[in-house]
Amino acid sequence: MSEFAIQARNVVKKFGAFTAIEGINLNVEKGSIYGFLGPNGCGKSTTIRVLTGLLSPTSGEVDVLGLKIPKQSELLRLKIGYMTQKFSLYDDLTVEENLQFIGQIFGMPNHDLRQRLDQQLRTYGLDQRRKQRVGGMSGGQKQRLSLAAATMHNPELLFLDEPTSAVDPENRREFWEQLFDLSDQGTTILITTHYMDEAERCHRLAIMESGFIRADGEPERLMAEMGVNIVEVKAPALRTLKEKLLLRTEVRSAAQLGVRLRVLIHNHVDNPIQWLRQQFPELTQSEMNIARPSLEDVFVTVTGEGRQ
Amino acid sequence: MIQSLVRMKAIMMKEIRQLSRDRITFGMVVMIPLIQLLLFGFAINTDVRDIPVAVVDQSQSAAGRVLTESVRVTQVVNITQRYATPQEAEQAIQDGLVRAALILPADLTQRMAQGRVLGQWIVDGSDTMISGAIKALQNMPLTDFDFEIKPQTHKTFEVALFYNPSQRSAVNIVPGLLGVILTMTMILFTSAAIVRERERGNLELLITTPIHSLELMIAKIVPYIFVGLIQVVIILGLGHFIFGVPINGALSQILLGTLLFISASLTLGLVISTIAITQLQAMQMTVFILLPSILLSGFMFPYEAMPIAAQWISEVLPATHFMRLIRGIVLRGADLVDLWRDTLWLAGFTILGLIVASKRFKKSLD
Numbered sequence: 271m272s273e274f275a276i277q278a279r280n281v282v283k284k285f286g287a288f289t290a291i292e293g294i295n296l297n298v299e300k301g302s303i304y305g306f307l308g309p310n311g312c313g314k315s316t317t318i319r320v321l322t323g324l325l326s327p328t329s330g331e332v333d334v335l336g337l338k339i340p341k342q343s344e345l346l347r348l349k350i351g352y353m354t355q356k357f358s359l360y361d362d363l364t365v366e367e368n369l370q371f372i373g374q375i376f377g378m379p380n381h382d383l384r385q386r387l388d389q390q391l392r393t394y395g396l397d398q399r400r401k402q403r404v405g406g407m408s409g410g411q412k413q414r415l416s417l418a419a420a421t422m423h424n425p426e427l428l429f430l431d432e433p434t435s436a437v438d439p440e441n442r443r444e445f446w447e448q449l450f451d452l453s454d455q456g457t458t459i460l461i462t463t464h465y466m467d468e469a470e471r472c473h474r475l476a477i478m479e480s481g482f483i484r485a486d487g488e489p490e491r492l493m494a495e496m497g498v499n500i501v502e503v504k505a506p507a508l509r510t511l512k513e514k515l516l517l518r519t520e521v522r523s524a525a526q527l528g529v530r531l532r533v534l535i536h537n538h539v540d541n542p543i544q545w546l547r548q549q550f551p552e553l554t555q556s557e558m559n560i561a562r563p564s565l566e567d568v569f570v571t572v573t574g575e576g577r578q
Numbered sequence: 579m580i581q582s583l584v585r586m587k588a589i590m591m592k593e594i595r596q597l598s599r600d601r602i603t604f605g606m607v608v609m610i611p612l613i614q615l616l617l618f619g620f621a622i623n624t625d626v627r628d629i630p631v632a633v634v635d636q637s638q639s640a641a642g643r644v645l646t647e648s649v650r651v652t653q654v655v656n657i658t659q660r661y662a663t664p665q666e667a668e669q670a671i672q673d674g675l676v677r678a679a680l681i682l683p684a685d686l687t688q689r690m691a692q693g694r695v696l697g698q699w700i701v702d703g704s705d706t707m708i709s710g711a712i713k714a715l716q717n718m719p720l721t722d723f724d725f726e727i728k729p730q731t732h733k734t735f736e737v738a739l740f741y742n743p744s745q746r747s748a749v750n751i752v753p754g755l756l757g758v759i760l761t762m763t764m765i766l767f768t769s770a771a772i773v774r775e776r777e778r779g780n781l782e783l784l785i786t787t788p789i790h791s792l793e794l795m796i797a798k799i800v801p802y803i804f805v806g807l808i809q810v811v812i813i814l815g816l817g818h819f820i821f822g823v824p825i826n827g828a829l830s831q832i833l834l835g836t837l838l839f840i841s842a843s844l845t846l847g848l849v850i851s852t853i854a855i856t857q858l859q860a861m862q863m864t865v866f867i868l869l870p871s872i873l874l875s876g877f878m879f880p881y882e883a884m885p886i887a888a889q890w891i892s893e894v895l896p897a898t899h900f901m902r903l904i905r906g907i908v909l910r911g912a913d914l915v916d917l918w919r920d921t922l923w924l925a926g927f928t929i930l931g932l933i934v935a936s937k938r939f940k941k942s943l944d
Contacts, residue, residue, distance in 0.1 A: 322786055324943045340942070347788040358783035375787045419783075 274333075275300045275427050275458035276321060281330030283316055290316040292481040294330070298460060298474075303453050305472030306462040307569065313481040314462035315355060318429050321460070322352055335427055348376065351420035355431040357412050361405035365396050365415055368404060369422055376423040386422060394418040394448070410441035417448065421457075428452065430461040434468060446471055466565045475565075477572050484572040493563040496571050498522050498534040499542045500563055505531070505556040514550065523570045534567055602859040610866065626711040626883045632659035632667045632679040637686035645696065648720065649680060654711050664700070671702050671740065673916040674906045677882070678702060678712050680735070695736050703739030704750045704909045707880050713737055741826070741909045749824070752817030753908045754877040757900045759813060760836070761843055761871045762864075764806055768847030769860040771798045772939065777857060782943070791936040799844035806840035807833075814908070827907035831914055835907055838924040839900040845931030846896065852938040871897035899923045 276298035283291045291313040298304045306314045319325040321334055323343025332339040337346050359368045369390060373383040391397040394414040404412065413433060420428060430449075434442045446468070453459055453473075461472065469475050469489065476486035485492055505511060508531045512524045515533060522534040535542040543558045598604055633649075635642040650657055659676055661667045667679035678701040683689070689696055699716075703709040716733050742749040775781040784794070814832070817823040825832070846867065854860035872878060874888055875897035884892060892898045899920040906912035906920075914921045 319943055324782070324785065326942065326944055344788070344941075347786060350786070352783070352786040354779065354782045356779040356782070358779045358781075360780060361778070372787070375784075375789055377788065 273300055274298060275302075275335055276304075276460065277331075277333040278321065279331040281317075281320060281332060282328045283313075283320055283325060284328045289481055291320070294483055296476070296483075298458060300458050301453060301456050302473040303449060303459045303461065303471070305469045305475045306460070306478055307464065307466070307469040307475055307565070308462075308478030309464060309573075312478045314478055315431055317478070318352075318431050318460065318462060322346070322350060322429055348423070349426050351423070351425035351428045353416045353420040353428070353430045353433050355435065357416060357436075359404060359412075359415060359419055362403065364401050364403050365391070365407075366400040368415065369419055372419045372422045378423060386424075390418040390422060409436035410438060413437050413441065413445065414448075417445070421452065425457065427458045428460070430459065432462050432464070434463065434465065442468070466569065470565050477569060479573040485568065489565055489568075492568045493565065496563055496568050497537050498563075498567070498571060499537050499539070500561040500567060501533045501535060501542050501546060501558055502527075502561045503531045503533060503546070503553065503556055503558050504529055505553060507552075511550070511552070518549070520545070525566075525570070532561065532567075534571060600856075600859070602854065603862065606859075606862045606866065610862075613866070613870075626707055626880055627653050628656040629654060629678065629708055629711060629880075629882045630658045630676045631655040632661055632670050632676045633657050634661045634664055634667050634679060634681045636662075636684045637682050639687050641687050641690055642682045645682060645686070645720075646680070649715065649718070652715065652718065654715060655680075668700065668740075671700065672906070672910045672912045674902050674910075674912065674920075677705075677708050696734055698736040698738060700738045700740060702910065703742040703745065704905055705876075705880050706742070706745050706747050706750065707883065709737075709739055709742070709745065741824075746822075748817070748821040749909065750905065751877075752813065752821055752823045753904045754875075754901055755817075756810060756813050756836070756904055757839065757875060757897045758872050758877055759809060760806055760840060760900075761897045762868055763809060764802060764840055764843035765847040765850065765864045765867055766861070767802050767805065768799055768844045769850040769854065769864050770857050771848065772851035773854050773857050773860045776855070785941045785943075791939045791941060792932070795845075795848055795932055795936045795939065799841065799848060802844055803837065803840050806836065806844075810836045823908070825908055826911035827909075827913065831907045831912075832904070834914055835900070835903045835921075838921065838928070839896060839903070841928040842896040842900075842924045842931065845928050845935060848935040849931055849938065852935050867895075871895050874898065876901045896924060896927055899927075 274297050276296055278294055278296040281291060281294040282289065294317060306317065308314050316325065320327050321332060321339065323340040323346055326340045334346055335349050337343075339346060360371070363371065366387065369387050370383065373386065378386065388397075391400055394417060396411070396414060396418065399407070399411065404415065407415070413436065417433070420430075434445060437445065449459055449461070461468075463469055472489065474487065475489050475492065476483045477492075478484065487495075503511070508526055508529075512526065512531060515521045515524045520536050520539050522536060524531055524533045526532075533546070535545070539545045543560065546553050546558065633646050635646060646657065649655060655678070659670055661670065661679070664679070664681050667676075667681065670676050671679060678699055680697055680699055682697040686696060699712050701709050701712045716735050716737055718734050720734065739745065772781070775784060810832075814823075814825065818825055847864070850860055850863045850867075854863055870891060874884065874892040875895055876892070877897070881889060881892060881898070903914070903917050903920045903924070906917045907914075
């Protein structure tokens with residue numbers, strides 16, 4: 271057995287003339303939480319669907335849990351859990367009925383199913399709502415139910431497609447606690463997101479844009495290896511300043527954060543604050559600090575080409 | 579005022595754009611009137627012709643042959659079978675092979691000379707249009723004879739109406755209605771079955787589970803079989819106790835026959851379900867099947883009264899076969915073995931439908 275839960279080599283998926291993903295290479299270690307970060311339409315969902323065997327790749331090799339995909343995808347179904355982007359359980363069934371349905375589809379014996387159901391309801395804080403119909407529940411509750419359903423049969427590998435898009439920050443935090451619990455128990459998790467703070471929680475991360483993986487690695491390393499220094503500038507007339515800054519090749523990007531401008535400067539400029547003061551006389555009196563890089567900076571640095 | 583027109587124009591343009599992009603709906607806009615008009619035009623033909631009948635000529639005489647020939651040239655009937663005994667002819671009527679039989683007795687020549695009634699028609703009277711057409715032959719003039727026959731004082735033939743002697747149309751309509759109502763509800767229920775899962779987003783989850791296509795298809799139709807059986811009990815119960823429809827066949831045969839038809843209709847619905855993208859499209863396709871099932875299945879007009887092209891379409895519809903089956907069982911006391919052609923056809927249709935539906939339903943999003 272390899273130590274990788276997912277291995278993909280040069281995976282391409284085309285829909286007619288449109289190339290959704292191009293030359294994807296992936297190695298996802300067992301037991302890790304692997305994140306796909308990228309804007310909507312960058313190919314995150316397509317990648318997940320190819321990895322789960324829902325879509326056949328146009329070319330390339332996919333190996334998930336030692337199975338050749340899409341050829342052996344029927345065998346894979348028993349070993350994976352999948353939480354779709356859109357809520358996909360039944361609104362007209364109760365919480366309990368939905369979980370029971372999933373358990374039965376996965377062929378769990380009655381006794382195990384009942385035990386597992388109780389356990390899942392407790393883990394995901396749904397035991398008070400077991401008789402409630404799903405239709406009237408909040409985004410957070412539905413999301414917990416989806417996760418409970420996706421993990422009902424103790425899958426080795428869990429695919430989560432933008433699981434937190436319809437959820438408030440507090441529920442998101444709690445959700446991640448549950449993901450870390452699952453990861454601790456040995457479940458490999460592949461999750462897509464367009465939230466930076468979420469991506470930062472992953473063990474490893476791939477940044478996707480227009481069908482390509484632009485960068486991948488541990489979030490800290492990505493931030494460290496970005497090749498830019500970050501200066502936060504507090505000055506008046508930030509909009510015009512930004513325009514001027516972006517004309518310089520040394521400036522990778524600039525983004526306004528309230529009264530500050532966050533400027534990414536290539537690290538071949540030795541002392542960026544001094545450089546700014548020299549180049550832009552209006553900044554001589556301004557307050558400037560070097561800031562810690564964030565994932566958003568990484569994202570901005572590696573992407574930005576080929577956005578439609 | 580102008581602004582209001584501009585706003586309305588915006589809505590109209592949007593509506594037309596959406597309509598032209600929904601290819602199935604757009605197709606139905608053209609196909610429904612086109613096909614239905616043709617069907618109606620062909621099917622509404624109350625001139626019944628070419629009723630399949632049998633002849634039992636016990637006289638074996640020249641007069642018998644001439645008489646048979648003059649019945650044939652009326653074109654009302656089409657002589658498809660010849661039997662030696664009236665018993666065989668009755669069995670053929672029960673089996674639905676022929677609608678009527680003409681029995682010419684051994685003393686035919688003698689009867690001619692004496693001006694008595696020449697023979698007897700035994701008729702499956704369940705369809706009043708058929709029995710009406712045969713009854714019209716009762717007083718047919720005899721002109722084809724080159725020898726003298728005594729002019730009749732009254733009728734040429736005696737007519738015996740089996741199964742529905744009092745000529746009440748309810749007797750024929752109620753079992754037929756069973757077919758129409760089951761077609762309507764069964765196809766409608768299942769045609770939406772897969773589409774609904776897709777529309778609500780449940781399908782993506784379902785296809786990542788270990789369930790097989792065929793398992794899914796079978797599991798989707800089984801609950802509706804019971805829905806169908808409830809409808810059968812209601813329709814036949816009311817028909818029997820309120821409209822006095824006789825139930826001559828065995829209940830077990832009725833049960834088996836309707837089960838066959840329900841399964842066939844449900845699988846047809848499933849096939850639609852794998853083609854349609856929205857529930858509305860599924861509904862439109864159901865109507866597309868439903869109208870010919872009402873018009874061409876023999877429910878409204880006798881099969882024999884339809885032109886050949888309409889009969890071909892009619893043969894494809896499960897409803898046609900069920901009409902024959904259920905009328906045969908309920909009214910004539912036949913069983914599934916007697917009506918083996920229709921039994922076999924419905925069973926084959928169901929199996930084929932299940933295979934097509936599960937082949938069409940791929941467990942992928944490609």
